[in-house]
Amino acid sequence: MLNSAKVLLPLILMLLLNLVQASPVTASSQACLNKASSNNVALQTSFNQCWEPLGMSYLAYSFGMGKDSSLSHSQVSSCYAENVVDQKMDMTQIASYLSEEGSFKKLLPENVSAYDRDLGFLPAIYTPPRNKSDMIKKECIVAAMKRNPGNKGYICDYEGKSGEKASKQIVPRYYGQAGGDTAQCVDQNMTDYVHYAVNSAIQCLSGVGKVDSKTVFRKINNESAFNISVASNGGVGMAQLTSIAVKEMHDKSLGKGRYVLEHIANSAESSCSGFKDVAAQDLKKAPSTSAANRCMWLSPGDGLARNLMYSIGYYLTMRDKYLVPILKRQAPNLMNDEGLMNDLTSIAYGAEGINHARGLLKKYRVSNKTNIGELKKKIRANSVYLGAIKRKMKEVTCIRKGWANEGKECKKYEMEPAELEGETCVAPI
């Protein structure tokens, strides 16, 4: 596999470079979609430096679909020289899409006409039907990225000069609060890429278990507003991962989540192509969660891939390895209610943790005879985290409607249940 990747890589890169040279667009030409000053482009600059396997799989997808790219010739060369070869990225599947005209489109399901054939990401093709997950709509990710994410902002720079002479080491650099005067410009390239990355991760991890895309949307919207660059004392990156959650995912003897990384590392799914090298690397050596190594979780390439993979994997682990066994003992019938499982998983996977979710089941004397509708209402009323999610889903809803969050229309507006649940932000593929 590795040898074929080595053979195919120069061909792919030649193709990519030819395409890039044919339509060069500068990275800084895009307008800010959020309220950031157009001078705050540190994140954009860092974002466009080099994207590693996840970014390269995005580029291959974009070119395969005939989209423009903002990356310049030298930037792609730098990615090729510094990252792709070193990381031995397996691009054989991507190569197959590009080597035969239209072959990529053949992999797409027939019923995608509502979204055109360009979904914006690679859909899962080997996932069993029961595990097929919805996609998160681009417009919702854009709306979320227009929100103020809060927390401290960091960018990951290559030490030394960028481009062909960049060194490989990436270092975190604080740029201020990710909001207000220091908010960083979010442009269309960034939202396109984030949409690709998040949906690819959902598709890839669907091979492990059904991923509820609404829950993922609500969680990431709440944690970081889909901003790749934020960190706090409690968590890091887009999904605000904590060190204990990371340990749960990779530590062979202590945690229960390693099966997720093993699945990704061995997956033949095209949607996993940007993630599998990182998974394989982490299975060999535990990733650091120290502040000095924040870029392992924040960089736009491997950092984002790792953040999404661990976060969605943690969600699956919390649900399938912790909550399901508890419910099996206490009230197995309730496991069939998707909404209830999503709420409980949000609590366990989100801020309040497993003991809180478990405590709620005990508090409300949950059994097979429990009225699920009533139970859901009580659980929501008793979760600080689900309350926070509600406020931030309202911000997304108002932005989608073209209202300012502090405006009268938004304040007066009562969200529809489907908007709160995130149902209006996901769609089947």
Next chain:
Amino acid sequence: MRSTYLIVLLTSLMCAAKTMTLPELLKESEGVRKKIASQGTLEGKRSELKKLEDLLQVTMKSYEAGSPQEGTKEEDQVNKLFFSLEPIFEMTKEKVSKVECEKVDHRIRIEDRDNTKPNPNELSVQAKEAMAVLKLFCSF
């Protein structure tokens, strides 16, 4: 007649247990820890820990009996003490080893995680107590 006395006695015990709050149970647990520490054998330690498990089980049942529709805040606190100690109860019934101790330590921490607290890295009072109990079984 004797069975009537027995029922009355058990009911009284249940009612007495019902009144036990988290601070009272933590005090009980501290007492159990002292007894565990004084035991020279694993079997002796297990036996003392079993008493704490039984006390918690009876207390939780009493709370449920006293409020069958919905648990109280006091009960929530007691339940969380049980959840934190449960991995230790389970481990001591099976195998106590360095690896198992590390697993239990991690499980207590991951299940206790609550990022809504001012300091998310700090363990709850229930998990701190569980860690103190765990230490007594895991000093190799």
